[in-house]
Amino acid sequence: MTNATLRVFAAGLGILFLSAAASAEPSSPGEAGRKSSTAVQTPESTIAGWPALPQATARLLIAKYGEPNTFDDNSLVWYDNGDWRKTVVYKKAPESFMGLHSRDILQQTVAYSVPDAKVGDLKSFDDRINYDKSSGEISSISESENLNYLALNLADEIVADRRSPQEARDFYRKTTKLAASGKSSAYTQGMLFRPIQKPQQIPGEEPTPRIPGEEPPSREGPIEPPAP
Numbered sequence: 001m002t003n004a005t006l007r008v009f010a011a012g013l014g015i016l017f018l019s020a021a022a023s024a025e026p027s028s029p030g031e032a033g034r035k036s037s038t039a040v041q042t043p044e045s046t047i048a049g050w051p052a053l054p055q056a057t058a059r060l061l062i063a064k065y066g067e068p069n070t071f072d073d074n075s076l077v078w079y080d081n082g083d084w085r086k087t088v089v090y091k092k093a094p095e096s097f098m099g100l101h102s103r104d105i106l107q108q109t110v111a112y113s114v115p116d117a118k119v120g121d122l123k124s125f126d127d128r129i130n131y132d133k134s135s136g137e138i139s140s141i142s143e144s145e146n147l148n149y150l151a152l153n154l155a156d157e158i159v160a161d162r163r164s165p166q167e168a169r170d171f172y173r174k175t176t177k178l179a180a181s182g183k184s185s186a187y188t189q190g191m192l193f194r195p196i197q198k199p200q201q202i203p204g205e206e207p208t209p210r211i212p213g214e215e216p217p218s219r220e221g222p223i224e225p226p227a228p
Helices: 003-024 031-036 043-047 052-065 116-125 145-159 165-180
Strands: 070-072 075-081 084-090 106-111 129-132 137-142
Touching: 043 052, 043 070, 043 075, 052 075, 052 084, 084 137, 106 145, 116 129, 116 145, 116 165, 129 145, 137 145, 145 165
Parallel strands: none
Antiparallel strands: 070 075, 075 084, 084 106, 106 137, 129 137
């Protein structure tokens, strides 16, 4: 084989090597990053970049209730967890609650029936209480589960004519001040009334058949709180 032939053969091998190396590289600068971003997302990885309060709240609820039923970049959602039909932890407070209530990132819901005449009283007590007549659910949004218990226990007493909205507001302020000093109250530790018992519909599951003409159950009476 002549020297010229060897040079041509070596040049051909060089071209093949360069082509193979080029095909092994990402087709674009961002491709490697895109491949690494396909890792499976978990509740823990989702909240890793959240602000301190919602991140800590989410971890407390995961420890108490297990992993959420659904989650995305902005919220974790549980259904039928403990006393609640639905619990949502938000990455940040909904826009309607920004400002004075910017720390209100935990919304919790129970099944409950509110007479039309009492809906205005509940809003007068606390506009973070929301009653959805179509679903028969009442919810509270605040910065903690304890405060949601407090708000809904007082909402029940307003509906039952045991407190006026003003009396409920005064009791709420007094109880939160006592809690800040380390004192506890039965109103912040659990439900002092019995929510309506009916299963929550988890998205993606078949709905429970409804009997035509069936009326939703009425609100059950309160449980007397323990004596102070």
